[in-house]
Amino acid sequence: MLLDRSSAIVGRAAAARTDPSARRRTACYNPHVRLVVTRCSVEYQGRLGARLAPAVRLLVFKADGSVAIHSDAKAYKPLNWMNPPCSVTETDGVITVATPKGETLVIELHEVLSDQSFDLGNDPGLEKDGVEAELQALIAARVEALQAGFTLVRREYPTDLGPVDLLCRDADGHAVVVEVKRIGEIAGVDQLLRYQERLDLDGTLAPTRGMFVATRIKPQARVYAESKGVECIEVDLDELRGGAPPDLKLF
Numbered sequence: 205m206l207l208d209r210s211s212a213i214v215g216r217a218a219a220a221r222t223d224p225s226a227r228r229r230t231a232c233y234n235p236h237v238r239l240v241v242t243r244c245s246v247e248y249q250g251r252l253g254a255r256l257a258p259a260v261r262l263l264v265f266k267a268d269g270s271v272a273i274h275s276d277a278k279a280y281k282p283l284n285w286m287n288p289p290c291s292v293t294e295t296d297g298v299i300t301v302a303t304p305k306g307e308t309l310v311i312e313l314h315e316v317l318s319d320q321s322f323d324l325g326n327d328p329g330l331e332k333d334g335v336e337a338e339l340q341a342l343i344a345a346r347v348e349a350l351q352a353g354f355t356l357v358r359r360e361y362p363t364d365l366g367p368v369d370l371l372c373r374d375a376d377g378h379a380v381v382v383e384v385k386r387i388g389e390i391a392g393v394d395q396l397l398r399y400q401e402r403l404d405l406d407g408t409l410a411p412t413r414g415m416f417v418a419t420r421i422k423p424q425a426r427v428y429a430e431s432k433g434v435e436c437i438e439v440d441l442d443e444l445r446g447g448a449p450p451d452l453k454l455f
Contacts, residue, residue: 236321238265243315246273248284250307256283258314263299265292267324268364271301271309284309287402288364335441340369340384342444343417347372347382349444350415350437354380363402371403379409388421388436393429 240263246256261283262274269288290303297316301309340359347354353375361371370382381403383396396414404410414434416425419441426436 236267236323238321239263239318240265240313240316240320241318242313243317245312245314246284247310247312248308249310250303250305254284260317263311273309273311336384336386339386339419339439339441339444342441343382343384343439344370346444349439350382350417351375363399365398365402368399368403374413378411378413379403380413380415382415382417385416385418388416388418388425388429388438390422390425390428392416392418393425393432393434396429396434397432 241260242263243258243260244256244263245258246261248254256273259275264270264272264274264282266272269290269292270286271290271292272282272285274282286301286303286307286309290301292299292301294300297313299311299313301311343350344356344359347356347370350372351374354372357371357373357379359370360367362368368381369384372380372382374380381396381400383392383399385392393416396416400412400414403412414429414432415437416429416434417437417439419439421429421436421438429436
């Protein structure tokens with residue numbers, strides 16, 4: 205289902221400028237995915253202050269409560285974003301996103317070019333390719349091969365950002381978030397860091413350790429991971445398939 209609201213928003217903003225009764229605060233939550241192409245300026249207040257000068261950008265509001273601001277650059281990475289849970293409200297062409305921690309993202313809409321909502325329905329989730337799924341299963345069966353004293357808590361540990369490949373505990377009882385990839389790249393490290401940030405909100409798990417595991421980790425990804433305190437381990441798939449003993453260190 206597609207809903208086009210750009211005309212309505214432009215009309216509402218114009219009415220608000222001339223009719224004081226139209227200046228009211230309205231909830232902007234949408235159970236669908238909302239895509240807004242707009243000339244806008246953005247101001248963030250939280251751990252630090254940041255501002256985006258007026259320019260044409262894409263705003264993405266997802267049904268999970270997340271908000272992302274994109275330009276026609278940086279590939280998939282947004283210029284700024286808010287992770288759920290957060291509240292989204294709209295007042296006279298100004299969208300305010302706030303988190304329980306007191307962070308705010310104020311988006312001033314100078315000109316709305318398109319405002320559409322889509323019902324994406326239920327997503328079946330990511331299906332890993334055969335090698336990656338097999339690798340995860342083999343490591344889960346012998347997690348002590350990663351580090352002595354490791355125990356498996358759960359495979360595919362659920363979070364609101366998606367399932368963590370492996371959640372383990374080390375010999376000291378600390379939670380370890382393990383991300384498994386066939387080829388380790390920077391995108392996989394970023395994925396692991398997002399999971400850690402989410403699980404660190406849980407007092408029974410925080411602070412977590414991060415471990416990035418792959419058959420081959422690219423040099424740039426290794427440098428990036430280690431700069432973030434993430435441990436990198438390369439494993440031999442043939443060794444695992446051959447029933448490598450649990451105490452084998454697979455680097």
